[in-house]
Amino acid sequence: MTRRKSLSDHGVQNLKPRSARYVFADPELGGHYVRVMPTGSKSFVALARDPNGKQVWATIGATDLYEIDKSRELAREAIKRIRAGLPAFEERPKAETFKDVADDWLKRHVRQKGLRSEAEVTRLLNAHxxxxxxxxxxxxxxxxxxxxxxxxxxxxxGARQADYVLAIVRGIMNWYAARHDDYHPPIARGMRRTDPNSRKRDRILDDDEIRAVWKQAESNGTFGAIIRLALLTAQRREKIGSMKWEAISSDGVWNVPSEARQKGVGGALQLPESARKIVAEQSRVGENPYVFPGRGDGHFQGWSPCKRRFNEKLSAALRKEAVERGDDPEKVKVEPWVVHDLRRTARSLMSRAGVRPDIAERVMGHVISGVEGVYDRHSYRDEKADALKRLSALIETIVSPSPGKIVRFRKSR
Structure with missing residues (x-):
């Protein structure tokens, strides 16, 4: 065959298949070939020897994807890399999907750092x-x-749920940007759907509200028991919902567990008699280790649906009482409140019961600032026990009203 002085795109198209595969050398670039298959398919390839003298063939791509000038450019680079002992082509980064990145973020950020929000983050990721x-x-x-x-x-x-989703998206994108040179997150200021300052709550329940909530909680099973313990112990709802039998000693001391990357907890708390009674009323479920069991071997989790049903029952009870008094039941309204408001309410009640502020803060597990917080390592176990005893006594006087007391819910501030 007479060797051609040049090879054009048209010449590549005119190469005919044979009974066996063959390669056609590019006369303008040594080591650059067109490989022709018996089926008629063609591809550009490059050939060079590595530093050990071994022949290395590198496929550039199908001839219908590249013009010959572009193929020659890629072949020159491939030949240079092969001769240097490198792979013929730089590894192209994998085209990652959102799921690829989200899974990696969950593994290397959320789980590796032991974030307490893992369950909720995973739920929102899957749902939205x-x-x-x-x-x-x-x-x-x-x-x-x-x-x-x-x-x-x-x-x-709702807007708050949208902000939670935004926080997850921002977290994933910022984490990814910190690991890649060429990525810039598209998140901008002003994408929030709520004003963070407007979400700060100062809501506490007044005596009439405490009385009404307590009365409804007494006939509301597991969730009602959690509600009453939230008032009696001033602990976070998650700690009460995940209370374990083994964490409560025979003399009624609840060792509130603290996990990594978690805000302070009350530590060892001597439960008042009223709280111990509520715990004792709960039934053990098989091998489940929790006082308030959930599905399988887990603990209570159904906060939103249980709170919604609780409010419905509370509203119905208040309307019924209004009818019995001869008042207009349509004017009875349960003002918005959340379970965490009970923790704030309990803290306020401790002050009302004469508990020293620093002791009340220790009951709640808040960090004591300054030199005192650094050097005072006393457990304050007896002082905290007295604080909860005072709190329990005050709640008892509130939930036992004088006859004829009218129950009204005030507006939240």
Whole structure:
């Protein structure tokens, strides 16, 4: 065969298949070939020897994907790399989907750092993000995509839920940006759907509200027991919901566990008699280790549905009482409150009961600031026991009203 002086794109197209595979040398670049298969498919390839003298063939790509000038450019680079002992082509980064990045973030950030929010973060990821962006290329997600997703979440689940989702998206994107040179998160200021300052709560329940909530809680099973313990111990709802039998000693001391990266807890708390009675009323469920069991071997988790049903029953009870008094039941309204408001209420009641502020703060597990917090390592076990005893006594006087007391819920501030 007479060797051609040049090879054009048209010449590549005119190469005919044979009964066996063959390669056609590019006369303009040594080591650059067109490989022709018996089926008629063609591809550009490069050939060079590595530093050990071994021949290395590198496929550049199908001839219908590249013009010959581009193939020669890629072949020159491949030949140079092979001769240097490197792979023919630089490894191209994997085109990562949102799920790829989210899974890596969960593994290397959330779980590795032991974040307490893992369960809730995973739930929101599955419910709102992976259901929409699971197979979407991560780099293709733009600010408009995030805004559209937040609009959907806000419309269906409220502004606060949208902000929780935004926090997860921002966390994933910032984490990814810290690990890659060429990525810039599309998140911008002003994407929040609520004002953080407006969410700060100062809500506490007054005596009439405490009385009404306590009365309803007495006939509301597990959730009602948790509500009453929240008032009697001033502990966070998650700690009460995950209380274990083994954490309560025979003399009624509850050793509130503290986990890594967690805010302070009350430590060892001598439960008042009223709280011990509530715990004793709970039934053990098989091998489940929790005082308030959930599904399987887990602990109580159903906060939102239980709180919603509790409020419905509370409203119905208050309307019934209004009818019995001859008042208009339509004017009875339960003002908004959340379980955490009970912790704030209990703290306020301790002050009212004459408990020293520093002792009340220790009951709640708050960090004592300054030199005292650094050097005073006393457990204050007896002082905390006295504080909870005083709190329990005050609650007892509140939930036992004088006859004819009218129950009204005030507006939240």
């Amino acid at each position: 993000l992976l259901s929409t962006w699971k197979d979407r290329l991560f780099h293709s997600i733009r600010r408009s995509d995030v805004a559209a997703l937040l609009d959907e979440v806000e419309d269906d689940h």
